Amino acid sequence: MAAAPIAGQMISFLLKKENAKKTIEVGVFTGYSLLLTALSIPGDGKITAIDCNREAYEIGLPFIKKAGVEAKIDFVESDAHLALDNLLLNPKNEGSFDFAFVDADKPSYQHYHERLMKLVKVNREAMIKLNKSLAADPRIDIAQLPLGDGITFCRRLY
Structure with missing residues (x-):
C-alpha cells in the first residue's frame, strides 16, 4: 500500500x-x-x-x-x-x-x-508565464505534462 x-x-x-x-x-x-x-x-x-x-x-x-x-x-x-x-x-x-x-x-x-x-495555493499565472518563455526558447527542447500545476521538462540543446 x-x-x-x-x-x-x-x-x-x-x-x-x-x-x-x-x-x-x-x-x-x-x-x-x-x-x-x-x-x-x-x-x-x-x-x-x-x-x-x-x-x-x-x-x-x-x-x-x-x-x-x-x-x-x-x-x-x-x-x-x-x-x-x-x-x-x-x-x-x-x-x-x-x-x-x-x-x-x-x-x-x-x-x-x-x-x-x-x-492549496494557486500558482497558475507564474507557471503560464514560465512555460510561454520556455516554449519560445530555441536553446531547449521541452516536454510539458498536465500534472498538478503542470510539469515541464527541459533539455538543453546548445
Whole structure:
C-alpha cells in the first residue's frame, strides 16, 4: 500500500522544483511518501500528515526519526474528511499549502479534492508565464505534462 518508488522520485522532484515548504498528505500508512516529502522540503518546511491509523504510522516512525525529519511532521490522527474540514475552519489555511499528496481511500478522492482546492495555493499565472518563455526558447527542447500545476521538462540543446 506504499507509494511506488518511481512515484516517490516524482514527488521529490516536484517538491524541490516548486520549493514547497508547507505540504499536506492525506493517507500516510507507514510513512514512505511522508519520509520522501520530509527529506525533499527545506529545513523550515512543515507537513500536515493525516491518517486514521497511528499504529501504521508508528511502524515507519523510527526511519523518520533516524533521518532527522520528525520535527517537520504534524501527524493528525483523524478521519481525513474531518481533518480537512477542520483545517478549513481557520481562514489562514486557505491557499496556504504549496503541495498536496493523496494516497487514501479512493472513493473519497472527490471529497478530498474539493477541500484541497481551497487549501492549496494557486500558482497558475507564474507557471503560464514560465512555460510561454520556455516554449519560445530555441536553446531547449521541452516536454510539458498536465500534472498538478503542470510539469515541464527541459533539455538543453546548445
